Amino acid sequence: MSEPLIRATGLTKRFGPFTALNGIDLEVRKGEVLALLGDNGAGKSTLIKILSGVHQPTEGKMYVEGKEVSFQSPRDASAVGIGTVYQDLAINPLMSVTRNFFMGREIYKGIRPFGILDMATMDKIAHDEMVKIGIDVSDPRQAVGTMSGGQRQTLAIARAIYFGAKVLILDEPTSALGQKQQMGVLKTIMSVKARGDIAIIFITHNEIHSQLVADRFTFLALGEVIGGGAKEDLAHDEIRRLMAGGADIGDLEKELAEVQAGGL
Amino acid sequence: MSTTSTNTDDRKEADRLQKGGHLSSLKRRPEVGSFLVMMFVILAIGFASNGNAFNALGLKNNFSIISQFGIIATGACLLMIAGEFDLSIGSMIGFAGMSMAMMLKWGLPFGLGAATPLTAFLFTLAMTLALGWLIGTIVVRSKLSSFIVTLAFLFFLRGVTEVSFRLINQSTQISGLPDYKETSWFASMFGGESFAWFYDAWFALGSNINRAGNQWVSGFDARVVWWIAVSVIAYIVLSRTQAGNWIFATGDNRESARANGVPVDKVRISLFMLTALCATIFAACQVFETNTADAAKGNLKELEAIAIAVVGGTLMTGGFGSVIGVIFGAITFGLVANAVFFIPSIDGSYYRVFVGVVLLTAVFLNESVRKRITGGL
Numbered sequence: 001m002s003e004p005l006i007r008a009t010g011l012t013k014r015f016g017p018f019t020a021l022n023g024i025d026l027e028v029r030k031g032e033v034l035a036l037l038g039d040n041g042a043g044k045s046t047l048i049k050i051l052s053g054v055h056q057p058t059e060g061k062m063y064v065e066g067k068e069v070s071f072q073s074p075r076d077a078s079a080v081g082i083g084t085v086y087q088d089l090a091i092n093p094l095m096s097v098t099r100n101f102f103m104g105r106e107i108y109k110g111i112r113p114f115g116i117l118d119m120a121t122m123d124k125i126a127h128d129e130m131v132k133i134g135i136d137v138s139d140p141r142q143a144v145g146t147m148s149g150g151q152r153q154t155l156a157i158a159r160a161i162y163f164g165a166k167v168l169i170l171d172e173p174t175s176a177l178g179q180k181q182q183m184g185v186l187k188t189i190m191s192v193k194a195r196g197d198i199a200i201i202f203i204t205h206n207e208i209h210s211q212l213v214a215d216r217f218t219f220l221a222l223g224e225v226i227g228g229g230a231k232e233d234l235a236h237d238e239i240r241r242l243m244a245g246g247a248d249i250g251d252l253e254k255e256l257a258e259v260q261a262g263g264l
Numbered sequence: 265m266s267t268t269s270t271n272t273d274d275r276k277e278a279d280r281l282q283k284g285g286h287l288s289s290l291k292r293r294p295e296v297g298s299f300l301v302m303m304f305v306i307l308a309i310g311f312a313s314n315g316n317a318f319n320a321l322g323l324k325n326n327f328s329i330i331s332q333f334g335i336i337a338t339g340a341c342l343l344m345i346a347g348e349f350d351l352s353i354g355s356m357i358g359f360a361g362m363s364m365a366m367m368l369k370w371g372l373p374f375g376l377g378a379a380t381p382l383t384a385f386l387f388t389l390a391m392t393l394a395l396g397w398l399i400g401t402i403v404v405r406s407k408l409s410s411f412i413v414t415l416a417f418l419f420f421l422r423g424v425t426e427v428s429f430r431l432i433n434q435s436t437q438i439s440g441l442p443d444y445k446e447t448s449w450f451a452s453m454f455g456g457e458s459f460a461w462f463y464d465a466w467f468a469l470g471s472n473i474n475r476a477g478n479q480w481v482s483g484f485d486a487r488v489v490w491w492i493a494v495s496v497i498a499y500i501v502l503s504r505t506q507a508g509n510w511i512f513a514t515g516d517n518r519e520s521a522r523a524n525g526v527p528v529d530k531v532r533i534s535l536f537m538l539t540a541l542c543a544t545i546f547a548a549c550q551v552f553e554t555n556t557a558d559a560a561k562g563n564l565k566e567l568e569a570i571a572i573a574v575v576g577g578t579l580m581t582g583g584f585g586s587v588i589g590v591i592f593g594a595i596t597f598g599l600v601a602n603a604v605f606f607i608p609s610i611d612g613s614y615y616r617v618f619v620g621v622v623l624l625t626a627v628f629l630n631e632s633v634r635k636r637i638t639g640g641l
Contacts, residue, residue: 090520094583103513104525106506113507145638
């Protein structure tokens, strides 16, 4: 097995007396999708924020391509190739696709910050990068506000990859989207995976989505890893049980049927 | 439900964006609303004044006020695109005019001797830029609304202007300064005339003649050149440079701009300095043209600047706007403000009535254009 692209050992984060994460181990290889699942409050967000440099871990170590790293800011994380696509996507709806794609990293000729933008090149790159991962925006000068949620997600992913992300962290990319757009985003994830050089950490609530694209699973509950493994080794019911935080709540359908039978 | 429609397979998400020819892409320009309003005003005033509004003198007088409006509205527009307001523009004009006239009359501060137009301007510019920097820094650091911070400076600067006048000059106005534009190239850059060749050519073509048979009008005000320069530079910066992308990004969604590495605080502070610069240019043109200054100069100009920016298609909440729209807006406002001189039968207060109507009409038009461009956001 090759060296994991990103590896974390014993990540612990305490906010005062509250332990948000307690000794998380995690590793992702190139061309692999790790689904990070867990209920609300399981510590998923805290874990992403540590990996992307927003928070510093209280204990534990992180390695990127075998080298130990520590991040003081999100900038440090993106400098070593960790690209995070947050739920709000960090996209400006009134600006064009190209201007969003190159926001803060424009291609220009001349003296910063008054260099003249090379719009033709930027339009072409933005268009080509989007096509590469499966969405053909007909006009890269159209405002992002005219695009669907799935296309915006794709824009944010394409942008992260183009600017050197080796590890792509996707924070619930399919929530708040319609069915068809969810499939579009999953396709995008698969085409990024097919490149083979990028490790993806896919945070989600949705077990079906995770089963469609993920190679391995890690389940979080109450700040700890409660289970995980490769896709082949996990049965569907096991995934569902772990999703619910490991508690044996039984089949939701059965419970609902009981409530209904109870005469409501 | 066993029948599902199958003809949607080859229809892609991208197909939903309507494509069209040049005309429909022209209809999607943000300036189209302000352009229509401007054309209406030009035609209406040209007709009502029997063309007098656009004869040799009419054109000069109209462009004089259009340029005044345009200079400050361009600064206000860029600042609004970045998501901030500046209500201190009018008071800054008063302050800068006071400062320049006072230095010319009483000499430079710190006992540096008599002032020339150049040194008076530079000292004043240093002060106004510092004030712009201060306003911007307060807004950025305190995270207070720029509306409140600049409202405070509206009162503060006007008060400082009046107090300084009374303390040093014993009167809130200065008049009778030497006619610097005749002796100083620098003063004539602001207060002199421009585009003399235009009126010379007009005269040569057999018009532009006064009753005595000589050339009637010799040139536009110098501020027309400043307006063109400010507009051209602002247009290039906004639409073609990295700084322009940062201005849009800052006003649209500040946090996402910050997350992508846009220096949003620097952008905003710089733009507050830009509105101060525009106010100073405005004041310099006024002082060097008339050789007077008055503590009340620039009153309410901040609101007119904002109104023009809005008529020009700038979005009140930031992230969207156009310098070309501001040019159209300034022409509209300038013509309306001057209309009373060319249409003697109307009451001058119709200016404000008309401004109100134009403002609302333009905003409605702009909203529908913007929704077409941005997908209803």
